[in-house]
Amino acid sequence: MRDLPASADYCGVSTATRLIADRWSLLVVRELAVENTRFSEIHDALPGLSRSLLSSRLRYLERLGIIERLDLCQGDRRSKHLYVLTEVGWGLMPVLRALGDWGMQFQADSDDPSGMQVDLQRMKESVDRSSLPSGRISIQFLFARSEQHSAWLRVDRAGARACLGVWEGDPNLVVRSTPATLSDLYWGQRTCRDAIANRDITFEGPVKYARGFSGWFSNRPAVRGFDTVGL
Numbered sequence: 001m002r003d004l005p006a007s008a009d010y011c012g013v014s015t016a017t018r019l020i021a022d023r024w025s026l027l028v029v030r031e032l033a034v035e036n037t038r039f040s041e042i043h044d045a046l047p048g049l050s051r052s053l054l055s056s057r058l059r060y061l062e063r064l065g066i067i068e069r070l071d072l073c074q075g076d077r078r079s080k081h082l083y084v085l086t087e088v089g090w091g092l093m094p095v096l097r098a099l100g101d102w103g104m105q106f107q108a109d110s111d112d113p114s115g116m117q118v119d120l121q122r123m124k125e126s127v128d129r130s131s132l133p134s135g136r137i138s139i140q141f142l143f144a145r146s147e148q149h150s151a152w153l154r155v156d157r158a159g160a161r162a163c164l165g166v167w168e169g170d171p172n173l174v175v176r177s178t179p180a181t182l183s184d185l186y187w188g189q190r191t192c193r194d195a196i197a198n199r200d201i202t203f204e205g206p207v208k209y210a211r212g213f214s215g216w217f218s219n220r221p222a223v224r225g226f227d228t229v230g231l
Helices: 012-020 025-033 039-045 051-064 093-110 116-126 179-186 192-197 207-217
Strands: 067-071 081-085 137-143 150-156 159-164 173-177 202-204
Touching: 012 025, 012 051, 025 039, 025 051, 025 067, 025 081, 025 093, 039 051, 039 081, 051 067, 116 150, 116 159, 116 179, 173 179, 173 207, 179 192, 202 207
Parallel strands: 137 173
Antiparallel strands: 067 081, 137 150, 150 159, 173 202
């Protein structure tokens, strides 16, 4: 790293948190690690982060030597630059993995008595990306009769992500249900037709997304019962 601000505190944790422990810097690093390397790709993957603040964070991380900006040829109309991690930036990967593991464990232990976090991870891992519209989707789950009220699942070119809480962007599809109903549907223990008839699951969004929902998890036992006929 270069041009580090001077400090009388020589604790490594203190130095690291002072440099990159704001809300967005590590998330920008994460996006670069999963090959969202264009400004527009990073911005799209981090709803809530304004374009001006993203520009500021990219310049800051570049100044620290964590990322590097590469100029593209003029023939590429999508972006003038790519942003890539330097060797220093890649050194943050164990930190990000450890933070992610801790966050999932903490959330599972304290905020998710229903076990929905585990089910979300299973859904994330079973997504058939080839069946998605344009290869990407953002789904907001809203739960009734549950201490955990919402969760989201997002799939894009960088992969699949799922978490409890509210997705700060605009979802393509909103699914209203309960953790128990989603678990039963996922494991094929009941049909979506039955859940729809009993109003245990509803969809808000384009009809083609609601109808396609079952096919997005086609490599799981739920394919036997996730039938959205009747929407």
